[in-house]
Amino acid sequence: MRLNTCTDALTGQTLKPSHAFTTVLRAFGGAIILGGTPYAAQGDWTVGTEAGLRHDSNVGNAQPASDIVADSTLKASLSMFQLLPLSDGYSLTVGGNLHGERYRQVNGLNNASVDAMLSLKKKWGLGPFVPWARAGITVGRSSYDYSYRNAWAYHATLASGRRIDERWNLWAEYTFEDLVARTHEELVPGLSGDAYSQVDHSLRLNVEYALSGNVYLALGLMGRRGDVVSTTQPNYNVYAVSRALAEDPAFGPADYAYRIKGTTYGFRVGFNYSPTAHNLISCGFQRFDTHAEGGNNYIKSIVEITWDHQF
Amino acid sequence: MNRLLAAGAGLILIAATAPGQGAELRVMVKDQHGKLVSDAVILATLLDPRAAQRVRPLGDAVDQVDKQFVPYVKTVYVGSKVLFPNSDHVRHQVYSFSPAKKFELPLYGGTTAPPVVFDKPGVVVLGCNIHDWMVGYIYVSETPFFAKTEIAGTATIEDMPPGEYSVRVWHPSLERTEESTARRITVGADSSGAAAPGAAAPTNAVWTVGLKPLFRVPRASGAASPGYP
Numbered sequence: 001m002r003l004n005t006c007t008d009a010l011t012g013q014t015l016k017p018s019h020a021f022t023t024v025l026r027a028f029g030g031a032i033i034l035g036g037t038p039y040a041a042q043g044d045w046t047v048g049t050e051a052g053l054r055h056d057s058n059v060g061n062a063q064p065a066s067d068i069v070a071d072s073t074l075k076a077s078l079s080m081f082q083l084l085p086l087s088d089g090y091s092l093t094v095g096g097n098l099h100g101e102r103y104r105q106v107n108g109l110n111n112a113s114v115d116a117m118l119s120l121k122k123k124w125g126l127g128p129f130v131p132w133a134r135a136g137i138t139v140g141r142s143s144y145d146y147s148y149r150n151a152w153a154y155h156a157t158l159a160s161g162r163r164i165d166e167r168w169n170l171w172a173e174y175t176f177e178d179l180v181a182r183t184h185e186e187l188v189p190g191l192s193g194d195a196y197s198q199v200d201h202s203l204r205l206n207v208e209y210a211l212s213g214n215v216y217l218a219l220g221l222m223g224r225r226g227d228v229v230s231t232t233q234p235n236y237n238v239y240a241v242s243r244a245l246a247e248d249p250a251f252g253p254a255d256y257a258y259r260i261k262g263t264t265y266g267f268r269v270g271f272n273y274s275p276t277a278h279n280l281i282s283c284g285f286q287r288f289d290t291h292a293e294g295g296n297n298y299i300k301s302i303v304e305i306t307w308d309h310q311f
Numbered sequence: 312m313n314r315l316l317a318a319g320a321g322l323i324l325i326a327a328t329a330p331g332q333g334a335e336l337r338v339m340v341k342d343q344h345g346k347l348v349s350d351a352v353i354l355a356t357l358l359d360p361r362a363a364q365r366v367r368p369l370g371d372a373v374d375q376v377d378k379q380f381v382p383y384v385k386t387v388y389v390g391s392k393v394l395f396p397n398s399d400h401v402r403h404q405v406y407s408f409s410p411a412k413k414f415e416l417p418l419y420g421g422t423t424a425p426p427v428v429f430d431k432p433g434v435v436v437l438g439c440n441i442h443d444w445m446v447g448y449i450y451v452s453e454t455p456f457f458a459k460t461e462i463a464g465t466a467t468i469e470d471m472p473p474g475e476y477s478v479r480v481w482h483p484s485l486e487r488t489e490e491s492t493a494r495r496i497t498v499g500a501d502s503s504g505a506a507a508p509g510a511a512a513p514t515n516a517v518w519t520v521g522l523k524p525l526f527r528v529p530r531a532s533g534a535a536s537p538g539y540p
Contacts, residue, residue, distance in 0.1 A: 044400075083401075126440050127443070128438070128443035213526060
């Protein structure tokens with residue numbers, strides 16, 4: 001167990017988990033049961049659940065080997081969306097998502113989040129092989145066991161693509177992300193304590209290839225530019241280029257979160273299998289290589305297996 | 312759905328040839344690996360155009376259940392009116408681009424969509440513009456003598472006037488053309504092999520057809536988000 005409680009260096013008070021995760025997990029249970037009832041399936045609502053396991057080789061985005069923390073996460077989500085077809089190939093999707101993550105070691109990162117989304121999609125023609133474009137916004141709130149990381153999340157997305165045929169599917173997606181977290185007291189005069197707020201832009205290119213009627217492979221390439229939060233023990237190289245600094249007791253009493261600017265390149269390969277029409281099992285591997293200011297570079301790999309069920 | 316079937320039954324025209332009086336053709340279809348093939352359409356065309364052709368039912372339905380067309384393959388006689396009831400809790404927008412019948416039913420739920428008349432023989436591929444993975448087939452037959460194989464790979468065409476037929480097979484994943492499967496078969500033949508009215512023994516035939524892998528749009532896809540599927 002990496003850490004369960006720690007002491008706030010500024011106030012001397014013991015930081016305790018808020019148990020937001022446990023509370024929301026209970027809410028999940030109820031919502032999932034509700035989602036499975038015929039009542040919730042009425043109308044054009046699409047109800048889906050997802051459960052998964054993820055292993056992150058570098059949870060804190062650290063460069064020094066001594067600061068790298070690997071951890072596994074159990075995650076679950078419940079989503080509800082409604083499609084509202086408009087005229088001329090336009091459709092509106094409104095919905096929401098409840099999401100929770102539980103870390104095996106870094107318990108302070110256990111979190112639950114809720115978000116609402118709205119997207120407008122345009123299809124140029126009838127059928128699966130016509131080009132489409134989508135613009136969407138998402139507003140969400142994340143609540144962590146250590147509440148200092150709690151944040152509002154705002155996303156704006158533009159996506160466009162085309163299924164070439166039954167086997168090949170291509171699309172690209174641009175996302176603007178703005179995470180607004182609480183501003184903490186300055187640990188160093190003149191250096192912001194708002195270490196957990198981030199603004200970034202990312203572009204993803206995705207290809208899917210169907211091996212059979214219920215198996216397809218996915219490849220995604222990603223480029224991201226903007227803020228990253230790197231958690232390390234006191235580190236001058238990172239400090240020198242950081243835009244903000246705050247304690248990060250989820251990792252340890254001597255760990256600090258630094259907000260720095262960086263560019264990330266990454267890829268994802270995935271294997272997806274639908275055992276039935278309502279279920280999808282996905283295995284994925286992701287690799288990210290971040291080049292941040294001041295030569296602060298770090299690498300992380302994520303292995304993930306998820307199970308989606310759509311009611 | 313029961314009301315719909317009752318309405319469909321109301322459209323059925325009584326066969327000109329009294330049932331039970333004709334011959335019977337029993338067909339089994341296997342693929343190149345010996346596996347029994349379901350959803351194969353068997354079409355028998357009487358070679359003597361002077362022989363009486365009975366009139367087939369002119370009302371039918373293709374349902375939408377669990378965001379799939381049911382049945383997956385439907386065979387109708389040319390000129391048939393087909394209803395597309397929607398048994399799902401979500402609305403569908405059914406369309407076809409096929410030369411045999413181009414149509415589009417604007418988004419609807421329940422049984423509100425008007426019937427579609429299939430007045431040209433050929434294969435009609437069905438889709439839903441909301442749920443891209445939905446695909447179904449309607450085979451519009453120019454001959455009234457047809458049947459579709461069940462899971463056991465067998466189909467029976469009943470009440471056929473005895474005589475010589477050109478019989479062929481169609482399937483959504485047929486490797487070659489349906490014409491390449493055509494055979495001449497005498498149905499209701501007596502012991503000498505000649506067509507004989509009243510011959511009781513059904514005629515049996517086995518087809519082995521080459522099938523190719525059929526790829527369908529996956530029901531779930533990353534591009535489908537948000538709102539998978």
